[in-house]
Amino acid sequence: MSGPQIILWVIALAVLALCMRRGMPQARRAVVETNRGFWRILPMFCVALPMAAFLSELVPADIATEWLGDDSGLSGIMIASLAGGIMPGGPFVTFPLVITFSKAGAGVAQMTALLTAWSVYALHRILTWEYPVLGWRFVAMRLASSFFLPVLAGLIMQALLPFFAINLAAP
Amino acid sequence: MWLDPHRVAPFPLSAGEFGGRLYLPPPSLARCAPVLQFARVLHALRRHASLVVIFLIAVTAGLATLQLRGAEAFMTALWHAWDLFLFIVPSLVAGLLLAAALRQLLSPDALARLMGAESGIFGLFIATLVGTLSPGGPMAAFPLVLVLAGAGADRGALVAFILAWSLNGFQKLLVYEAPLLGLDFALLRTLITFPMPMIAGWIARRVPIAWEPPK
Incomplete structure (x- = not known):
């Protein structure tokens, strides 16, 4: 298990x-809900993960570089915002x-x-x-009060990137 | 063919899911079995819409991979998916457990009292914090929005809550973003987007669109 996973556990x-301290029924309900949630989400995993894997086989390397790469700047950020929205x-x-896109050359600010x-x-x-x-x-x-946030987040990330070494394609 | 309106109670959309009112079909609709059937199918599709869409995309992409890249690439992709699955499952179970345990402890009523229209930036901050800590998917978060609205949270706080939940939800961060994209990226992105719900909530209080919480 990785660091974040251990923190999470x-x-x-x-x-x-804390639940147990408040009462055993609460704790039991928490465990029952966990179990139910897991089985509800499992079908999603079974189709979503193969989908992402197939798409990453299909997307040719570097195809995303031109539109979404690090050098695509504001236009890349806007294209990424549109794509993320739908x-x-x-x-x-x-x-x-996002891993798939990154392997195909998409930039960090664009993925943000x-x-x-x-x-x-x-x-x-x-x-x-x-x-x-x-x-x-x-x-x-x-939407009126938040439509500009994705582009703003992308631009801030782009401004900060020179100070951090971040590689999404190889975590 | 004709249904007694009282027997409509098990209709999946009517039962107390959102305070019991929003989705209660009107009696005229309830008497008409075919329409009811149609509504049921719609409801099932709505609940599983993303599952159906993603399944179709997965099948299409799988066939395309088989056709264009060959059987070996197809198997490699499936193997990658299985790897990723094994990688995510421990976090997923922990995240679900945390979400369920938090739900037993949080009291929306007490929190909503801190998020009224007069609460200023502090109320937006509380809403952002609560949103960030709110676990679960939309089926958990949107009913909570209604509860908060009913308990006195104003529209700015509700906007801040929804955005904080969807942008910076800790569960998403710990279960998916940090393990898959790396802790550095996850932390930096969260730092950038953390204040954004408060900004949006501040604007939402001033946007000239009239909105009343559903009663």
Whole structure:
């Protein structure tokens, strides 16, 4: 297990211990919910991971360099923001795809914009959750106050990159 | 063919999921079995929409790989996917456990009182913090938004909450981003985007779009 994984397990067990202190029923419910969540998410994994792997076989190396590479600058950041906004599915889809894009030459700032746009715009989530639950006025209000964030995040990352050595393709 | 409206109770969308009101089909709809059936199918599709879409993309991409790159590349890809799966599963289980345990401890009502329209930047900060710590997918987060709204959180706080949850959610960070993209990138990106929900919430309080929380 890697460092972050160990940290995660320690935090999870600590919070579970807090639950136990509050009462055994709570702790038991936490474990039952964990089990249920795992089986609910498993089918997603079974299709998302092969999808990302196939796509990374199909995407020719360096094809992303021109559009999304480190030198693509603002236009690359904007393209990545658009792509991130329409990307469907949860993190089990997006993060493997980001690895795929990075192997194909995409830049770190561009991938930051893509991840931010995937979180901020999240077209699939608007259609399936935000619009039905909160209404289109809320969607409009939220987008009006956050539409510029992905490009901003990409630009900040680009400005900071010279000070950090980050390689997404080989973690 | 005609259904008693009272028997509509097990209709998956009506049962208390969002305070029990949002998705309750009108009685006229409830009496019409074919329409109800259609709504059920729609609901199932909506719940599994991403699964269906991703499955179709996966099959297409798999066939294309087989056709264009050959059987060996196909097997290599599947092997990579299996590797990644084994790599993620320990984090996934820990993340789910943490999410479920936190849900037993957090009290949305007490938190929402700190996020009213008069709460200023502090309220936005609390909303951002709560969003960052909120575990789970949209099926957990959006009902929580309704609870927070009902308990007095204002629209700026709700926008900040949603963005913080989706941008900086710790679960996503620890389960996926740090293991897959490296801790350096995950930390730097999170530092950059951490203040963003507060900025958006601040703007949302000033955007001239009228919105009332669903009752």
